[in-house]
Amino acid sequence: MAGLRERLSAGGFARPGAGRRRPSREVARERLRLVLFEDRAHLAAGLLPALRRDILEAVRHHLEVEEAALRLELRREADAVALCATIPVRRVARGG
Amino acid sequence: MGLAVVVTSGKGGVGKTTTCANVGAALAAGGRSVALVDADIGLRNLDLVMGLENRIVYDLVDVVRGQAKLRQALIRDKRFPNLQLLPAAQTKDKTAVTPAEMRELVAELKASFEYVLVDCPAGIEQGFANAVAGADQAIVVTTPEVAAVRDADRIIGLLEAEGLTEPRLLLNRLRPQMVRRGDMMEIEDVLDILAIPLIGVVPEDESVIVTTNRGEPAALVRDSRAGQAYRDVARRLMGEDVPVRAAEGEASFLGRLRRLWGT
Numbered sequence: 001m002a003g004l005r006e007r008l009s010a011g012g013f014a015r016p017g018a019g020r021r022r023p024s025r026e027v028a029r030e031r032l033r034l035v036l037f038e039d040r041a042h043l044a045a046g047l048l049p050a051l052r053r054d055i056l057e058a059v060r061h062h063l064e065v066e067e068a069a070l071r072l073e074l075r076r077e078a079d080a081v082a083l084c085a086t087i088p089v090r091r092v093a094r095g096g
Numbered sequence: 097m098g099l100a101v102v103v104t105s106g107k108g109g110v111g112k113t114t115t116c117a118n119v120g121a122a123l124a125a126g127g128r129s130v131a132l133v134d135a136d137i138g139l140r141n142l143d144l145v146m147g148l149e150n151r152i153v154y155d156l157v158d159v160v161r162g163q164a165k166l167r168q169a170l171i172r173d174k175r176f177p178n179l180q181l182l183p184a185a186q187t188k189d190k191t192a193v194t195p196a197e198m199r200e201l202v203a204e205l206k207a208s209f210e211y212v213l214v215d216c217p218a219g220i221e222q223g224f225a226n227a228v229a230g231a232d233q234a235i236v237v238t239t240p241e242v243a244a245v246r247d248a249d250r251i252i253g254l255l256e257a258e259g260l261t262e263p264r265l266l267l268n269r270l271r272p273q274m275v276r277r278g279d280m281m282e283i284e285d286v287l288d289i290l291a292i293p294l295i296g297v298v299p300e301d302e303s304v305i306v307t308t309n310r311g312e313p314a315a316l317v318r319d320s321r322a323g324q325a326y327r328d329v330a331r332r333l334m335g336e337d338v339p340v341r342a343a344e345g346e347a348s349f350l351g352r353l354r355r356l357w358g359t
Contacts, residue, residue: 028241029281029289
């Protein structure tokens with residue numbers, strides 16, 4: 001957002017090169033790396049279902065969860081792709 | 097039996113047709129018999145880039161529908177008798193041909209030509225499916241730009257799904273000066289991202305526009321840098337081990353490139 005504000009205060013125009021922190025080549029490389037990770041993950045049929053199965057398998061040893069409500073997604077963070085799982089917990093097993 | 101190579105990219109405007117014309121001309125200049133197939137039905141262009149646009153009588157769709165014999169539709173290049181073009185239809189669309197029909201057509205061409213180069217339309221729909229049907233190998237053309245590289249990645253996945261598991265990359269319109277000042281991805285960046293072997297690097301070169309204006313492939317112009325790069329691509333297709341020239345990219349990457357070649 002700061003980038004947008006800077007652009008707006010500069011008259012609404014992006015100024016290539018002005019105030020840039022690193023070569024555009026590196027920015028391109030990094031952005032491509034992230035976007036292709038997502039593209040490939042979304043296209044790999046069966047990746048998310050398989051992850052879902054394996055995560056539930058691991059979790060159910062320790063927690064009672066609402067398996068049908070598990071939400072799994074790949075989320076784009078600032079400089080990485082995050083795998084985010086939301087799993088409603090019904091009950092935590094007593095330790096021992 | 098010849099070798100069928102599809103030239104594809106995903107994104108439009110990165111140089112598929114120019115690559116087909118130039119690699120085809122260079123192969124023919126090297127004494128090989130070459131059939132160029134314009135599979136971009138409805139948006140025919142390879143004829144124009146080759147300077148053969150005034151000689152079209154029949155097209156690919158006429159052949160597939162049995163309205164013309166293959167040899168009637170093939171246009172002999174005025175420079176090389178061993179270079180012939182099967183033009184696309186201009187008035188029909190991509191659904192006029194099926195992948196099965198294309199496979200049959202390419203097989204017929206392979207029986208009489210050493211190389212069959214298929215110019216694939218942009219996109220990932222039926223035109224793509226048609227163009228890759230019958231191909232033995234694929235060349236993926238990209239420029240060092242984010243949108244082109246992303247689409248190339250998608251196309252590589254689709255080629256794999258079609259059984260073309262070893263496509264090679266042609267990096268087009270590289271601008272060494274921009275690479276030097278850090279404002280363009282370099283050869284190695286693109287190779288790292290796409291993870292397929294390289295078949296060539298073609299520098300941005302005004303001579304391509306000039307020669308295309310005249311309908312004469314740059315590959316036939318001795319001192320054209322892009323033409324030289326396309327001649328090198330043709331030699332690599334013929335199985336020769338040709339290193340990347342310094343002019344094509346950054347000299348300091350040559351050593352690493354040779355390793356990436358996998359030779």
